[in-house]
Amino acid sequence: MVKRTIYPTWIATILLLSMHTSYAQSLKNNIDHAYQQFVKSGKFPNGIASLTVLDGNTGQPVFTQNATIGLPTASTMKVITSITALDILGPDYTYQTKLAYIGEIDSLGVLHGDIIVIGSGDPTLGSDRFNNTKTETILNKWVYKIQHAGIQHINGRVIGDDLYLNGNDVPSTWNWVDMGNYYGAGISGLNWRENKIGIRFSANSIGQPATISSTTTPLTGTTLINEVITGSNGSGDNVYAYSAPYSNIIYLRGTYGRDLKKVIEIAVPDPAWALAQQLTTSLSDAGIRVDSIPTTGKQLLNHGIKLSDQRQALDTHRSPALKDIVYWFNQKSINLYGEAMLKSFGIISHNEATTQKAASLLSKYWEQKLRIPNSELNIQDGSGLSPQNRVTTLAMAKIMHYAKSRPWFTDFQKSLPTINGLTMKSGTIGGTLGYTGFHTGKTGTPVTFSLLVNNYTGSTSAMRQEMFQLLNSLK
Numbered sequence: 001m002v003k004r005t006i007y008p009t010w011i012a013t014i015l016l017l018s019m020h021t022s023y024a025q026s027l028k029n030n031i032d033h034a035y036q037q038f039v040k041s042g043k044f045p046n047g048i049a050s051l052t053v054l055d056g057n058t059g060q061p062v063f064t065q066n067a068t069i070g071l072p073t074a075s076t077m078k079v080i081t082s083i084t085a086l087d088i089l090g091p092d093y094t095y096q097t098k099l100a101y102i103g104e105i106d107s108l109g110v111l112h113g114d115i116i117v118i119g120s121g122d123p124t125l126g127s128d129r130f131n132n133t134k135t136e137t138i139l140n141k142w143v144y145k146i147q148h149a150g151i152q153h154i155n156g157r158v159i160g161d162d163l164y165l166n167g168n169d170v171p172s173t174w175n176w177v178d179m180g181n182y183y184g185a186g187i188s189g190l191n192w193r194e195n196k197i198g199i200r201f202s203a204n205s206i207g208q209p210a211t212i213s214s215t216t217t218p219l220t221g222t223t224l225i226n227e228v229i230t231g232s233n234g235s236g237d238n239v240y241a242y243s244a245p246y247s248n249i250i251y252l253r254g255t256y257g258r259d260l261k262k263v264i265e266i267a268v269p270d271p272a273w274a275l276a277q278q279l280t281t282s283l284s285d286a287g288i289r290v291d292s293i294p295t296t297g298k299q300l301l302n303h304g305i306k307l308s309d310q311r312q313a314l315d316t317h318r319s320p321a322l323k324d325i326v327y328w329f330n331q332k333s334i335n336l337y338g339e340a341m342l343k344s345f346g347i348i349s350h351n352e353a354t355t356q357k358a359a360s361l362l363s364k365y366w367e368q369k370l371r372i373p374n375s376e377l378n379i380q381d382g383s384g385l386s387p388q389n390r391v392t393t394l395a396m397a398k399i400m401h402y403a404k405s406r407p408w409f410t411d412f413q414k415s416l417p418t419i420n421g422l423t424m425k426s427g428t429i430g431g432t433l434g435y436t437g438f439h440t441g442k443t444g445t446p447v448t449f450s451l452l453v454n455n456y457t458g459s460t461s462a463m464r465q466e467m468f469q470l471l472n473s474l475k
Helices: 009-039 074-088 135-148 271-285 297-302 322-331 335-350 355-370 393-403 409-415 460-474
Strands: 048-055 061-065 096-105 110-118 158-161 196-202 211-215 223-226 229-231 237-242 249-257 263-267 312-318 422-429 432-440 446-454
Touching (some): 009 048, 009 061, 074 322, 074 393, 074 409, 110 271, 158 271, 158 297, 211 223, 237 263, 249 263, 271 297, 335 355
Parallel strands (some): 110 158
Antiparallel strands (some): 048 446, 096 110, 096 312, 196 211, 196 263, 237 249, 422 432
């Protein structure tokens, strides 16, 4: 029989601490060696790399380099927006979009007034990512509600009330080249189908115009000026749309590969109007005549017409829970969702609906919560599309570590993609690449990390692989 040695509790504690210290030192040495190899690659003659690795249990730094230098975030900004929204609004928060009518319904089923859709900034309305938000599901439900109210004829119009967030807008620091494309769609008080539309092209001979064959939905009231040229085989999608909120002209420029079979998605300048138009069409298809053309709250306000507050409710549509919105936000990097969340906690917490004011409130929130200086969170938007964001990897890693202590952490962690075997969010924008996430390596020590590089040389794909090599030191 082998006699087992039983150590006193205090000795066992010392042994565990000693082992933890040994593992932490080994991990630090691995990261330090990998980082030195990374920066010696010659890819940063005029650029910079910043890396922060925190102990996932204690939050204490394991490794830091240039950790307090503010850098553009690209889409890694989305983790900060997600965590802030989950903390302020809560994981079960939902947006509400209301269907109502203004006026009176007579004995013949004629509504002498208007149908109105009242938005609250729901970015998922009409999205095909959730079963209860799909376009046809919502339109069919609303047509039924109108019919059930006894309305057979509308002696008025359909109004998309987008005034909640002062209409459709984009952050002031976004680039012109981004704004007209699906990823640069504005955030409206009444969003619809993620504020985008698909364009189908027919390629011709190389160097000749690529013609528009169709759009996924009608684009009434907007002129498409197509200057797209057919590119060579394998050249892919280099089509860019140029427009701004409420534009009535969209310019399409660039090249469309001759062998490309892809629907090009662009931003809709007035999503509330697009919704009002589609609901009008659906009512007409159901045999309910609408006498006047659809409009929006913003359009009426621009003509000095204020919407009546005397409204009769027909339906309240609730969005998916915020935790489910955050999932798609991070998995598919949907910029619209981030801008909606940013404005939502801005207006709910301090009645500030502008992107600039909401971003300032976000920085102040973390200054109060974690004592992170404002200079480490110079934030311009909620999605990271702004090239003027300046955030430190130390600030990002601290906020990520904070999330681990919250009851909604599991939902947040599920929202992060798995990339190169690590749970992390990526980001790419004009000379910037980034990754931030969580990992538990073979030593058993969990870590929280944030890595940003800016103004590197060489290709994006080559830099990405070198970043993966560096992050492999966490495994």
